[in-house]
Amino acid sequence: MKMTIRNSALMAVTVAALGGCAGGNMGTAQQAAYDRDTADVMARSFRAQGIATLDRLQQDPLMATCSAPDRHLGDEQAEQIQAAAMAGIKWPSDGNFLGDWKEGEKLAQSGKGLTWKDKADGANGGNCYNCHRISKTEISYGTIGPSLYQYGKLHGNTEKTQKYVWAKIWNPNATMACSNMPRFGHSGILDEKQIRHIVALLLDPKSPVNAE
Amino acid sequence: MKSRKYAVCLGVSALALMVPTLPALADATSDGIAHYRELLAEGNPAELWEMRGEELWREARGPKKATLEQCDLGQGAGVVKGAFVTLPRYFADTKRVQDLESRLLTCMETLQGIPAAEVAATPFGKGEQENIEALVAWISAESRGMQFNVPTSHPEEKRMYEVGKRAFHFRGGPHDFGCVTCHGDDGKRIRLQDLPNLTQPADAARGFGAWPAYRVSSGELWSMQRRLNDCFRQQRFPYPLYGSDVTIALSTYLGVTANGAGESIAPAIKR
Amino acid sequence: MNTQRRQALKSGGALGLFGVLVAAGLVTAEEARAAGWDKPAFDAKTMDDALKALGAGKPGESSDIMLNAPDIAENGAVVPVGVKSSLPGTEFIAILIEKNPSMLAASFTLPDGTPGDISTRVKMGQTSSVYALVKADGKYFMVSKEIKVTLGGCGG
Amino acid sequence: MAGPMRIRAASNGTETEVKVLMSHEMETGQRKDPSGALIPAHHITELTATHNGRVVLSGQFGPAVSKNPYLQFRFKGGAKGDKVTVSWVDNKGDKRSDEVVVS
Numbered sequence: 239m240k241m242t243i244r245n246s247a248l249m250a251v252t253v254a255a256l257g258g259c260a261g262g263n264m265g266t267a268q269q270a271a272y273d274r275d276t277a278d279v280m281a282r283s284f285r286a287q288g289i290a291t292l293d294r295l296q297q298d299p300l301m302a303t304c305s306a307p308d309r310h311l312g313d314e315q316a317e318q319i320q321a322a323a324m325a326g327i328k329w330p331s332d333g334n335f336l337g338d339w340k341e342g343e344k345l346a347q348s349g350k351g352l353t354w355k356d357k358a359d360g361a362n363g364g365n366c367y368n369c370h371r372i373s374k375t376e377i378s379y380g381t382i383g384p385s386l387y388q389y390g391k392l393h394g395n396t397e398k399t400q401k402y403v404w405a406k407i408w409n410p411n412a413t414m415a416c417s418n419m420p421r422f423g424h425s426g427i428l429d430e431k432q433i434r435h436i437v438a439l440l441l442d443p444k445s446p447v448n449a450e
Numbered sequence: 451m452k453s454r455k456y457a458v459c460l461g462v463s464a465l466a467l468m469v470p471t472l473p474a475l476a477d478a479t480s481d482g483i484a485h486y487r488e489l490l491a492e493g494n495p496a497e498l499w500e501m502r503g504e505e506l507w508r509e510a511r512g513p514k515k516a517t518l519e520q521c522d523l524g525q526g527a528g529v530v531k532g533a534f535v536t537l538p539r540y541f542a543d544t545k546r547v548q549d550l551e552s553r554l555l556t557c558m559e560t561l562q563g564i565p566a567a568e569v570a571a572t573p574f575g576k577g578e579q580e581n582i583e584a585l586v587a588w589i590s591a592e593s594r595g596m597q598f599n600v601p602t603s604h605p606e607e608k609r610m611y612e613v614g615k616r617a618f619h620f621r622g623g624p625h626d627f628g629c630v631t632c633h634g635d636d637g638k639r640i641r642l643q644d645l646p647n648l649t650q651p652a653d654a655a656r657g658f659g660a661w662p663a664y665r666v667s668s669g670e671l672w673s674m675q676r677r678l679n680d681c682f683r684q685q686r687f688p689y690p691l692y693g694s695d696v697t698i699a700l701s702t703y704l705g706v707t708a709n710g711a712g713e714s715i716a717p718a719i720k721r
Numbered sequence: 722m723n724t725q726r727r728q729a730l731k732s733g734g735a736l737g738l739f740g741v742l743v744a745a746g747l748v749t750a751e752e753a754r755a756a757g758w759d760k761p762a763f764d765a766k767t768m769d770d771a772l773k774a775l776g777a778g779k780p781g782e783s784s785d786i787m788l789n790a791p792d793i794a795e796n797g798a799v800v801p802v803g804v805k806s807s808l809p810g811t812e813f814i815a816i817l818i819e820k821n822p823s824m825l826a827a828s829f830t831l832p833d834g835t836p837g838d839i840s841t842r843v844k845m846g847q848t849s850s851v852y853a854l855v856k857a858d859g860k861y862f863m864v865s866k867e868i869k870v871t872l873g874g875c876g877g
Numbered sequence: 878m879a880g881p882m883r884i885r886a887a888s889n890g891t892e893t894e895v896k897v898l899m900s901h902e903m904e905t906g907q908r909k910d911p912s913g914a915l916i917p918a919h920h921i922t923e924l925t926a927t928h929n930g931r932v933v934l935s936g937q938f939g940p941a942v943s944k945n946p947y948l949q950f951r952f953k954g955g956a957k958g959d960k961v962t963v964s965w966v967d968n969k970g971d972k973r974s975d976e977v978v979v980s
Contacts, residue, residue, distance in 0.1 A: 272612040306619065
């Protein structure tokens with residue numbers, strides 16, 4: 239457990255060092271010592287509560303890379319991350335990208351699921367409005383992500399767009415390395431059916447997202 | 451400073467996620483919210499906790515029937531004014547960097563004989579935790595209007611700052627969230643809540659300097675420990691131990707970043 | 722904070738608030754008997770029932786009443802509402818919320834020498850019209866304003 | 878037991894402005910606890926403010942007044958050193974009375 243965290247933190251440093259920007263005004267040895275201290279502090283500061291178990295602190299290589307303060311990704315590294323994420327995307331099993339936009343709206347509104355207060359019943363929300371403007375009528379929207387209002391109208395409900403949106407929701411690192419957005423499909427937050435509903439919310443011509 | 455973000459697209463760069471917002475609507479909304487906050491600031495129920503906190507400081511309590519009046523918050527025994535804006539800091543007696551809440555645990559245990567571990571394990575808003583919430587309301591109020599001046603001269607303070615900075619950027623859990631997800635850019639909001647960019651001095655002073663705060667949504671006084679606890683909950687992380695080093699390191703990072711960049715308004719009133 | 726002298730008056734045993742006040746010599750027995758929580762008004766589920774219970778009938782409109790409240794509330798648990806009446810002889814002010822389970826939130830009786838200017842905070846379950854009912858010189862007047870209640874925070 | 882109120886009363890020579898914060902749950906009776914049981918209503922029902930013994934405001938609260946209620950009002954008269962007392966009673970018979978000197 240502890241070792242895993244330390245390893246991934248070290249990996250972050252290694253990756254950053256390879257990127258050639260780890261410097262700052264502190265020596266690499268000093269930086270590495272603080273990285274080890276951080277791994278120790280993370281390992282001893284938490285306890286499991288409900289479904290929020292300690293393994294949630296184990297970063298995969300991608301998140302270890304994305305967690306480096308003052309991170310700079312080179313073009314090549316970013317493209318590698320994106321290609322790897324894209325290769326891991328699971329496309330809809332029946333080839334159908336579009337679900338019910340009404341269900342998509344419900345998921346977009348909900349910020350529930352996966353905290354230590356929640357049950358493991360899979361009733362997870364998409365958290366979409368927390369970060370994005372989506373339909374015109376919901377004025378309580380966040381701005382961490384771009385506005386998605388009129389998304390389908392602007393980009394068209396083509397297969398290419400459907401694939402792009404699916405990829406974005408499944409693993410946003412496929413299109414933007416170290417995106418702030420959760421990997422909804424990859425990390426099992428939402429299932430295929432739920433992702434279809436959200437794709438429909440954005441692209442279905444009848445969705446309020448695409449209404450005037 | 452900021453991460454460079456690449457939108458290398460699948461040959462569909464025309465899909466770049468850019469849709470113009472409607473400024474008129476956004477402005478009416480934020481004006482309305484600003485008016486709401488202005489009206490709320492008229493009477494802050496945090497004062498109810500401040501009153502109780504001042505009494506608690508002077509009340510002989512615990513197995514040792516002692517007051518907290520000899521508690522050293524870093525400015526010398528019993529000095530409360532100005533203490534809040536210089537915490538977290540290193541304390542030679544405990545040989546560790548402590549924030550206000552963990553320092554109060556030390557004082558309650560050594561002066562009053564109230565076991566710190568039991569208090570740390572008590573749920574927020576209950577028993578001795580309720581008392582700590584009152585104490586931090588009063589102690590922070592005694593530094594109202596003062597600039598942050600969190601020290602980094604001791605090697606342990608410097609170390610906690612560096613650990614805090616890394617913990618702030620640490621992304622994990624099922625959603626890949628970290629503090630930085632919501633608090634690493636200027637001018638963002640979640641739903642209608644403005645998000646301070648806590649990596650920048652003025653915003654760090656505004657954000658860090660508002661807690662403890664009366665939390666309208668729960669009608670309770672939240673200490674910084676509780677604020678951080680709820681951030682970790684929303685991040686879908688496991689449960690941070692009360693007064694644990696990750697919480698103190700984060701406060702050190704935020705406090706040092708806020709140094710000289712704004713006045714403490716704690717205890718504030720928050721949605 | 723130190724300047725406030727606080728004093729919990731001795732409990733009046735089975736006496737209610739006004740019993741305590743009478744015992745403390747703060748109000749007369751007559752005033753105490755006239756008082757009592759207006760349960761029918763607070764239980765009323767419709768505007769008509771609430772107005773009837775308050776004895777307000779069909780209130781008129783007035784431009785001399787100001788309802789000071791935000792257009793949008795970030796949290797329905799605490800919505801600041803202020804009522805200012807410049808009508809001469811303002812003697813009673815009530816705050817009602819149309820879409821709450823019970824409409825009447827609070828009412829105030831203003832003796833001579835207390836101007837019609839009250840602020841408090843109310844809970845709102847959802848976006849709704851909020852009404853200020855004022856009795857002045859024996860007549861009732863009412864104004865309203867819509868307050869939007871938004872979802873704040875991460876909703877998690 | 879309910880904690881003390883925070884009362885401020887300030888005179889400008891002709892009028893006194895009073896601001897009161899009360900410590901009270903103001904439970905609506907409509908919320909459920911984690912086990913699904915209804916939490917009984919518990920709220921202030923009546924309050925009275927007096928100036929040197931004379932009633933300057935009386936009020937009635939339903940459960941829709943916010944937790945830890947805030948109240949602001951004015952009355953004519955009042956001078957530095959006068960006493961303003963605020964008292965409340967709730968639907969369970971709990972009561973509280975606090976006094977402040979006008980500043």
